[in-house]
Amino acid sequence: MPLLAAGIAALLWAPGIAVAQSATQPGASSAAPYVSPSTASAVTTATYDLSFTLPTAGKSGCMVCHGDPNLVRIVNGRTVSMFISTAVLNNSAHANVQCTGCHLDFAYSVPHANAASNAWRDVAKSACKNCHKEAFTAYSKGAHSPAPTSAGTQRTTTTSGVKRKPLCGDCHGSHDIQKLKGNPAGQEALHSRGKEICGNCHLDFWDNYDDYYHGRAYKRGAPDAPACWQCHAAHDILPSTDRRSSVNQVNLVETCGQCHTNQPNEAYTSYSVLIHKRSEQVAANPLAAFWQQAISIIRSWFS
Amino acid sequence: MSAIGLVEFNVWLDAGFVTLYAVVLIGLSGHFMGNILTGRTKRRFMQWQWPEHEGPEIPTLQKFLHVQHVVSMIVLAITGLYIRFPFFDGGRTTMRYLHYIAMVIVTVNLIWRLWYAFASRTRDFREFAITRRDITTAPQVVLYYIFVKKSKPHLGKYNVMQKGTYIVFVPLLVLQAFTGFALLTYGIPFTNLSPRDILVGWWLGVLLGSTDLAGWYARTAHYIINWLFIILTTVHVYLSVTEDFPAFLNFFGMSFLHREHADSGEGHSQGEEAGGHEPAPVLPHAD
Numbered sequence: 001m002p003l004l005a006a007g008i009a010a011l012l013w014a015p016g017i018a019v020a021q022s023a024t025q026p027g028a029s030s031a032a033p034y035v036s037p038s039t040a041s042a043v044t045t046a047t048y049d050l051s052f053t054l055p056t057a058g059k060s061g062c063m064v065c066h067g068d069p070n071l072v073r074i075v076n077g078r079t080v081s082m083f084i085s086t087a088v089l090n091n092s093a094h095a096n097v098q099c100t101g102c103h104l105d106f107a108y109s110v111p112h113a114n115a116a117s118n119a120w121r122d123v124a125k126s127a128c129k130n131c132h133k134e135a136f137t138a139y140s141k142g143a144h145s146p147a148p149t150s151a152g153t154q155r156t157t158t159t160s161g162v163k164r165k166p167l168c169g170d171c172h173g174s175h176d177i178q179k180l181k182g183n184p185a186g187q188e189a190l191h192s193r194g195k196e197i198c199g200n201c202h203l204d205f206w207d208n209y210d211d212y213y214h215g216r217a218y219k220r221g222a223p224d225a226p227a228c229w230q231c232h233a234a235h236d237i238l239p240s241t242d243r244r245s246s247v248n249q250v251n252l253v254e255t256c257g258q259c260h261t262n263q264p265n266e267a268y269t270s271y272s273v274l275i276h277k278r279s280e281q282v283a284a285n286p287l288a289a290f291w292q293q294a295i296s297i298i299r300s301w302f303s
Numbered sequence: 304m305s306a307i308g309l310v311e312f313n314v315w316l317d318a319g320f321v322t323l324y325a326v327v328l329i330g331l332s333g334h335f336m337g338n339i340l341t342g343r344t345k346r347r348f349m350q351w352q353w354p355e356h357e358g359p360e361i362p363t364l365q366k367f368l369h370v371q372h373v374v375s376m377i378v379l380a381i382t383g384l385y386i387r388f389p390f391f392d393g394g395r396t397t398m399r400y401l402h403y404i405a406m407v408i409v410t411v412n413l414i415w416r417l418w419y420a421f422a423s424r425t426r427d428f429r430e431f432a433i434t435r436r437d438i439t440t441a442p443q444v445v446l447y448y449i450f451v452k453k454s455k456p457h458l459g460k461y462n463v464m465q466k467g468t469y470i471v472f473v474p475l476l477v478l479q480a481f482t483g484f485a486l487l488t489y490g491i492p493f494t495n496l497s498p499r500d501i502l503v504g505w506w507l508g509v510l511l512g513s514t515d516l517a518g519w520y521a522r523t524a525h526y527i528i529n530w531l532f533i534i535l536t537t538v539h540v541y542l543s544v545t546e547d548f549p550a551f552l553n554f555f556g557m558s559f560l561h562r563e564h565a566d567s568g569e570g571h572s573q574g575e576e577a578g579g580h581e582p583a584p585v586l587p588h589a590d
Contacts, residue, residue, distance in 0.1 A: 212388070213386075217389050217395055220389040220391065220392050220394070220395065221395075222389070224395070225395070261488075262488065262497075262500070262504065262508070262515045262518065263508065263513045263515060264513055264515045265511075265515075265516060267511065267512065267516050268513045268515045268516040270310060271309075271310065271519065273310050274310055278314075281310060281314045282314055285311070285315060287319060288314055288318035291321060
């Protein structure tokens with residue numbers, strides 16, 4: 001059964017380039033050109049007749065193939081796993097959602113006609129809007145809105161370079177999304193993912209998030225230190241220069257007041273200078289700059 | 304101080320106190336070299352010649368509380384610095400609660416010590432009082448520590464510099480406890496108030512227009528005093544070890560080590576050769 005499942009599923013992802021690593025089908029050698037060099041024992045599904053329709057009433061149809069840990073696909077010479085863990089899926093917030101609830105463009109038939117391009121990924125990553133309407137509305141108003149810019153592109157320039165604007169799934173992940181309401185473990189897991197969610201694109205802001213009580217503590221896993229979105233907002237995030245942004249100067253009292261509830265005022269919120277610009281403050285201080293240089297010299301002796 | 308000034312001031316504090324502490328360590332290292340070059344180290348640690356102490360043995364309770372205080376202060380310094388400069392993963396909550404526990408111990412110790420000094424049967428506060436003789440002999444104490452004189456005047460249990468340091472410790476501890484409690488924003492049961500509201504909110508908070516800003520001032524003061532304690536304690540430990548190691552051992556319940564050395568026929572004397580005390584000059588009493 002695993003052999004059949006792997007064989008079927010492999011072909012779903014574009015005939016001729018998918019392989020099942022553990023398969024031992026005698027006809028394997030005929031598909032050798034499509035097999036990753038690192039998977040010498042793998043076979044393709046070329047010898048299978050896959051023109052059939054899978055069950056449509058649940059996830060079981062998809063999991064016939066995708067439940068096999070050996071299901072992989074060769075993409076640009078790399079072996080990419082197409083395995084979906086049932087345990088992870090059933091433990092996620094979307095355990096009761098059908099696969100096609102998100103993978104809208106996949107028919108329960110093989111081969112997957114749209115698997116050749118990566119468009120199916122964007123469909124899945126954006127499918128959240130069908131249920132999470134409020135979040136999507138907020139997201140559509142923010143800097144990460146998927147709407148094309150005036151230049152007709154969905155790419156945007158960040159301080160880390162030109163990036164494609166993130167879709168829901170780029171930040172939230174996919175099959176392992178955790179329920180947040182009433183689930184401290186899920187909240188904790190989300191809270192700890194600042195680097196993955198924001199830092200991968202906004203790397204410089206991740207690096208300079210190093211003030212005393214927020215950034216440094218957050219990076220050391222402090223549960224009460226704020227993740228990026230707790231100050232910058234999540235779906236409706238805006239550039240700090242935008243007066244509607246939660247981190248614009250005019251809104252800092254309110255934003256800081258989410259945690260600092262004892263009458264924060266503008267003088268108090270001036271601490272925000274340190275949150276992403278502590279290194280600038282340190283560089284401007286001759287004594288601190290001296291120590292930084294001295295430490296880097298001492299470190300260089302041991303590296 | 305404007306709030307922007309407070310940001311810059313905090314950066315200056317980090318750099319300034321690290322520099323000051325480095326200077327103190329270099330100074331103490333230099334002093335230790337002086338001890339070696341003048342033969343003080345040899346007389347003390349090799350010939351085991353130390354000042355002798357008069358009076359009754361220090362009560363066990365005092366020793367215990369001293370050890371407890373030392374441990375608590377070390378815990379407070381490490382956990383406090385961790386809260387500002389976290390240096391390992393996942394420790395904030397634990398370090399914060401360790402800080403609270405040590406804080407309570409030090410506060411109770413302080414209250415007990417003040418009671419012991421001023422209200423108990425012992426009432427030893429006079430031992431810390433700086434008299435006119437202390438002041439007139441202070442230059443000689445300083446000259447002894449900078450190796451100009453071979454001995455220092457012996458007026459009582461503590462010399463003028465020790466008295467001065469221990470006296471300064473009390474207001475610093477009170478201020479540190481005050482500013483430390485002023486950082487707590489936990490609600491007090493059956494009230495809508497936190498320790499911060501009660502200690503600084505109603506006056507400094509009103510002056511600054513923000514209780515949170517008052518808390519920031521309190522945090523800054525707390526940080527400054529933390530460094531003063533680190534520096535004073537470092538000097539205290541250094542001088543305890545180099546000037547009166549037997550007393551240091553005694554305070555940590557290890558006086559048997561001193562007795563073993565003393566019984567083995569090695570020296571055990573006071574006076575000029577021991578780098579110890581000389582009789583006090585005859586001066587009128589200050590009180």
